[in-house]
Amino acid sequence: MQEFKYFAPSDINQALKILDSVKGDKRILAGGTDLVIAIRERKINPEVVIDLKNTQNLNYIKQENGYIKIGSMSTFTDVIESELIKRKARVLHESCYSMGSPQIRNWATIGGNIINASPATDSVPALMVLDATVKLESVSGIREFKVQDILKGINKTNLNENEILTEISFKIPSENTVTGFRKLGRRAALSIARISIACLIEVEENTMRCRDARIALGAVAKNPIRATSAEEVLIGKDISQKLIDDCVEVISEIAVKNIGNRPSLPFKRQSIKGISRELLNRLYMELWSN
Amino acid sequence: MxxxxxxxxxxxxxxxxxxxxxxxxxxxxxxxxxxxxxxxxxxxxxxxxxxxxxxxxxxxxxxxxxxxxxxxxxxxxxxLQKNGELHPLQQAFIDSGAVQCGFCTPGMILAAKALLDRNPHPTREDIKTAISGNLCRCTGYEKIIKAVETAVKYLEGKDENNRTNDRKKTETLKKLTEEAISDDIRVIGKSIIRKDALKKTTGEALFAGDMRFENMLYGKVLRSQVPHAILKNIDTTDAKSLPGVKAVLTYKDIPGANRVGIILKDEPVLVDHKIARIGDPIALVAAETQEIAEEALERIKVELEELPPVVDVKEAIKEDSVKVHGDTNIIAIKNLIKGDVEEGFRKSDIIVENHYKTNFVSHMFIEPECGIGSYENGVITVWCSSQNVHFDRAEVARVLNMPRSKVRVIQAETGGGFGGKLDISTQCYAALLAYYTKRPVKIIYSRVESTMASSKRHPAIIRCKTGATKEGKLMALDADMILDTGAYASYGPGVITRTVVHITGPYDIPNVKVKGHLVYTNNPMAGAMRGFGVPQAAIVHESQMDILAKELGISPYEIRKRNVLKPGSYTATNQLLTSSVGIEKTLDAAVEKAKEMLKGWEGIL
Incomplete structure (x- = not known):
């Protein structure tokens, strides 16, 4: 394994200064559950590693002015155990709970999961339906993007060399909103998503009339995608079993179009319908009982 | 650094x-x-x-x-131990029989501790989630879950059998585990404590990878990246010149035989002529550190002439196919003929014929193979993860051209095997490197290397034709099969026999004709694995029974009931069964259990 210079900055300003001043192939070490393997298998050969595990004030989950703000170094376990997220953004709770094993959830971070830009990321589809914003900080200032806008292919982002993702935030969904996440892996625990779906449905107060719908699919393209035409099936109409069936068909079409001609296509064409139907039916029931 | x-x-x-x-x-x-x-x-x-x-x-x-x-x-x-006292989880793992090979045990106990420290009254689901990141290949998890539940009781101070009190001190427990086997050798019907359970729950058990010796070197194996090739030349000069490298060995350095194998001696210790699979060993390195050994591997220059591989058994049995060894890929043909199948089919009212295909399956023992060789006073000693030390010893002696009396092989704690550690893995390599360096040499496989080099379950292609009367009595079975043993025979000749003789399952079939081929391909080596050829047959005979039942309009239970072997039945190999034929009882018990589990779904039985 190649030698690298190791830094463990104590606060974010120090981290940004180091990141800005050092030369060579530099990597931010968050949880490291992907990075440590990649370094050991020599898939990457960093000259500088900046470890944020012990950097202060990057691990928090808080409510502020109608928004939920999550520090990028919050672990998946932090997110799962947050009552705030369980209550207000169940889709994120469920997606984080489905990731890896207890051991990996205890160490991996939500920021690392976003920046790793895996096609099969569990957190990103959930954050997309929450319309989450990410905050990128550098010595020269702050940039903000919608989470999907920083993802530029497999393991690629548009972050500048001197930027660190510090915070993820989203507006707290209204009381008339239901959300959820479903994924299909090869087994229940420790599986990488073969296909996943996140969904948010908001209805007009005391009706079943859909005010807003957001659907995101994971592991069908290089990065998760929004299934806009499937969302349009729902928006403005009364949610019904028939409408859900139509929506499921459109979701499957979108998945098929994005997957392209791969060996997994026949499997995914059907399985996306299965998990979509399960999720949408559940949300439908929740809307009824609300 | x-x-x-x-x-x-x-x-x-x-x-x-x-x-x-x-x-x-x-x-x-x-x-x-x-x-x-x-x-x-x-x-x-x-x-x-x-x-x-x-x-x-x-x-x-x-x-x-x-x-x-x-x-x-x-x-x-x-x-986890405090003042010489075991943690309740450690005690519970011992008491519940949750410790088998012991390799997953420390991680399992710690995962459970993380749970109990936060949630002292977990549900079964909580326990399952807490250990969902820990794989165990021995227990099937049931005993482990029970152990965590037992630990909860111990922590609450509830202990119906009052077992913990006299067992509190580690010392007492040590004594108890020793007494459990020495006191009274009559153990049938008794719950006994594994002799090695204690040290496996405390982390003291030494697996080969945990052993350290003074002056120890690290060994690595250079492996083929291609499935089929002629070895033209190996240049080790550059690797040998790397500081810290103590030995680089090729087939030329083997003092004795360069072929090992449990049934046929067809597997080279180090390739001398032909590469027959991805992962075939080409050269060995011993160096002061793992990193130096790895770097030395990269410096070995290998010249190959690549050959087209044969990976499909149907291709492999053809006369004009690519040959893996010698002039045929067929290692063994096994025939089993009983009665007259043609006559049997004539008397059948219904005949079903189907084709089946099974895959390679890896044992995936949690402990990758490891061995340490030493050479002192003219004696080679190998400590290794193994299921077959006497075989290992004989092979090491042959390869080193030493009398067996000068070779010792000691089984270290072995972290799962399931048949996959019956073949030679690190033993000859560690012995050769120790022989040349006169220093202890440890070789640990990475998970990738282990998966590449270890044996697998034989994939099978099986055609099976089964005939029955309209009452559901089996009359004839005609089957042929090809088993893929990959690049080397390993236990294949034994496995094919088992698949052939077990293809009729636990059923009485008067007329049987079975033909089995065992063939070489350039695929990974297949060998012994849990069931040893029988699971491949079971998927076939059980599927055939279900299909026949459906065609005849009787239940899957009924067709089995009408055909199970009983005392007085003859097996496919014409053995008269006189006593102790358990299948009918098992079948009835299974149906009763299924009824209990499938409340409301009994109709499907």
Missing amino acids: EEVKISFILNDESVSVEVDPRKRLLDMLREDFLLTGVKEGCSVGECGACTVLIDGRAVTSCLVLAPQVNGHRVTTIEG
Whole structure:
């Protein structure tokens, strides 16, 4: 394994200064559950590693002015155990709970999961339906993007060399909103998503009339995608079993179009319908009982 | 490399060390603190054997860089005993029989501890989630879940059998485990404690990878990346010149035989002529460190003439196919003929014929193969993870051209085998390197290397035709099959026999004709694995029974009931069964159990 210079900055300003001043192939070490393997298998050969595990004030989950703000170094376990997220953004709770094993959830971070830009990321589809914003900080200032806008292919982002993702935030969904996440892996625990779906449905107060719908699919393209035409099936109409069936068909079409001609296509064409139907039916029931 | 100074709490003691930041927490704990209860099984966070607690949370230490624990509290299995007393979880694992090979045990106990420390009254689902990141290949998890439930009772102070009281002290327990087997050898019908359970729950059990010797070197194997090729030349000059390299060996350095194998001696210790599979061993290196050994491998220059591989058994049996060894790929043809199948089919009212295909399956024992060789006073000693030490000893002696009396093979604790550690793995390599360097040499396979080099379950292609009367009585079975043994025979000749003779299942069939081919291909080697050829047959005979039942309009239970072997039946090999034929009882018991489990669904039975 190649030698690298190791830094463990104590606060974010120090981290940004180091990141800005050092030369060579530099990597931010968050949880490291992907990075440590990649370094050991020599898939990457960093000259500088900046470890944020012990950097202060990057691990928090808080409510502020109608928004939920999550520090990028919050672990998946932090997110799962947050009552705030369980209550207000169940889709994120469920997606984080489905990731890896207890051991990996205890160490991996939500920021690392976003920046790793895996096609099969569990957190990103959930954050997309929450319309989450990410905050990128550098010595020269702050940039903000919608989470999907920083993802530029497999393991690629548009972050500048001197930027660190510090915070993820989203507006707290209204009381008339239901959300959820479903994924299909090869087994229940420790599986990488073969296909996943996140969904948010908001209805007009005391009706079943859909005010807003957001659907995101994971592991069908290089990065998760929004299934806009499937969302349009729902928006403005009364949610019904028939409408859900139509929506499921459109979701499957979108998945098929994005997957392209791969060996997994026949499997995914059907399985996306299965998990979509399960999720949408559940949300439908929740809307009824609300 | 510039070291980083870190301080943390390790098993309740403050420690400060300077550490190479490239080191994983796993390596630091095992190498610098000799806490070898932390096991390495997969190196990618999948198996959970390396689980430790960081600030009370379970984390796989193979994914953590050592300096990341600066300022944190780390607990390993060695930190669980307090004042010589076992942690209730350790006791419960012993008492519940949750310890088998023991390789997953430390990680499993720590994952459970992380749960119980937060949630002293977990549900069964909570327990399953808590250990979902820890793989066990021996127990089927049931005993482990029971152990955690038992630990909950111990922690609550409830202990119906009052077993913990006299067992509180580790010393007492040690005595008890020894007495359990020495006191009274009559053990049938008794619940006994495994002799090695205690040291496996405390992390003291030494697997080969945990052993350290003075002056020890590290060995590595250069393996083929292609499935089929002629070896033209190997140049080891550059590798030998690397400082820290103590030996680079090729087939030319083998003092004795260069072919090993349990039934046929067809597998080269080091390739001398032909590469027959991806992963075939080409050269060995011994060096002062793992890293130097790895670098030396990269410096070995191998010239190959690649050949087209044969990977499909149907191709492999053709006359004009690519040949893996010699002039035919067919190692064995086995025939089983009983009665007259043609006559049997004539008397059948219904005949079903189907084709079946099964796949390679890996044993995936959690402990990758490891062996340490030493050469002292003219005696070779190998400590290894193995299921077959006497065979190992004979092969090492043949390869080194030494009398068996000068070769000792000692089985270290072995972290699962399931048939996959019956073949030779590290034994000859470690012995050869020790022989040439006169120093102890340890070889540990990575998970990838283990998966590449170890045997697999034989994939089978089976055609089966079964005839029955309209009453559902089986009259005839005609089957043929091809088993893929990959590049080397291993246990294949035994496995094919078993698939052939078991294809009729536990059923009385008067007329049988079966033909089996065992063939070489350039695929991974297939050998012994749990069931040894029988699961391949079982998928066929049981599927045939279900299909016949459906065609005849009777239940799957009924067709089996009408055909099971009983005392007085003749098997496919014409053996008269006189007593102890358990299938009918088993079938009835299974149906009763299924009815209980499938309340409301009894109709499907």
